[in-house]
Amino acid sequence: MRVEGWEKVVNFVKTGTSGLDDMLRGGFLRESAVLVQGAPGTGKTTLGLQFICSGAIQFGEPGLFITFEEFPQQLYRDAGSFGWDLRSLEQAGKLRVMFTSPETLLAELESPDSQLSDDIKRLRTKRVVVDSASHFKELTSDPIALRHIFRSIIGAFKREGMTALYTAEDYHLLGLRQEEAHGLAFLVDTIVLLRYVEIEGGMRRAILTLKVRGSDHDKDIRQLEIGPRGMHIQSRFKGHAGLLSGSPYRSISQRALEAFG
Numbered sequence: 351m352r353v354e355g356w357e358k359v360v361n362f363v364k365t366g367t368s369g370l371d372d373m374l375r376g377g378f379l380r381e382s383a384v385l386v387q388g389a390p391g392t393g394k395t396t397l398g399l400q401f402i403c404s405g406a407i408q409f410g411e412p413g414l415f416i417t418f419e420e421f422p423q424q425l426y427r428d429a430g431s432f433g434w435d436l437r438s439l440e441q442a443g444k445l446r447v448m449f450t451s452p453e454t455l456l457a458e459l460e461s462p463d464s465q466l467s468d469d470i471k472r473l474r475t476k477r478v479v480v481d482s483a484s485h486f487k488e489l490t491s492d493p494i495a496l497r498h499i500f501r502s503i504i505g506a507f508k509r510e511g512m513t514a515l516y517t518a519e520d521y522h523l524l525g526l527r528q529e530e531a532h533g534l535a536f537l538v539d540t541i542v543l544l545r546y547v548e549i550e551g552g553m554r555r556a557i558l559t560l561k562v563r564g565s566d567h568d569k570d571i572r573q574l575e576i577g578p579r580g581m582h583i584q585s586r587f588k589g590h591a592g593l594l595s596g597s598p599y600r601s602i603s604q605r606a607l608e609a610f611g
């Protein structure tokens with residue numbers, strides 16, 4: 351049974367992508383851990399940037415963007431292409447971009463008086479993105495040790511009262527095979543899947559909310575567009591089945607579709 355007024359009682363964090371808030375029935379749960387998983391180029395970093403920049407610009411929630419990528423300039427440039435000026439946001443104390451390694455981040459999170467912990471408190475940081483959590487696989491080949499690392503990171507950000515978005519890579523461009531994010535999928539509260547779908551000779555992006563603890567979330571697979579102002583979500587794919595296989599087939603004729611909307 352659905353509790354009346356649920357959306358008013360639960361403390362949601364707006365994702366910065368209104369269509370995704372609708373899919374999640376309000377947004378991410380405050381102080382929860384979210385996994386965004388997808389193949390290269392599906393939009394994981396864009397979704398993370400949009401979450402952090404909208405928090406800093408629209409919702410008065412300072413953010414921390416942690417990246418393990420080697421070329422810092424690229425992140426500033428990519429964000430700039432959507433109109434988000436990360437340097438100005440940093441200067442205004444609304445954002446901190448952290449270029450680091452998995453080892454350093456882990457050590458800082460495990461130390462209560464680290465520079466990171468100071469910065470989080472000083473900036474009153476409410477949102478964090480870790481791009482990408484797949485890099486923690488470099489620290490150990492033992493799946494139990496890796497799960498322990500993820501548990502420790504998720505716990506550290508929750509204790510700081512932050513809503514955390516972790517990206518993870520799938521190496522298969524199309525198809526049902528999904529990388530096991532080494533236990534991360536079991537530890538997070540929400541999973542958002544980004545996929546490529548081949549339809550009539552073209553590649554489209556798709557988004558699906560796979561797991562949302564405590565919510566009657568959207569089960570539809572929707573089209574995802576990335577444009578000059580960021581990411582936005584469109585209608586569900588109509589008239590196709592087998593979308594998650596990457597090569598869907600028509601489940602209903604075009605004429606029937608037009609007749610029944």
Ligand SMILES: Nc1ncnc2c1ncn2[C@@H]1O[C@H](COP(=O)(O)OP(=O)(O)OP(=O)(O)O)[C@@H](O)[C@H]1O
Nearest residue numbers: 389390391392393394395396397431432576577578
């Ligand atoms: N300014 C822009 N306007 C339109 N589309 C853009 C723009 N910037 C990026 N894109 C699209 O977004 C895609 C990259 O998205 P993004 O970097 O978020 O993916 P990703 O999942 O993080 O990839 P990776 O796994 O390589 O890190 C590009 O391939 C491009 O198609």
Ligand SMILES: [Mg+2]
Nearest residue numbers: 394395396481
């Ligand atoms: Mg990326």
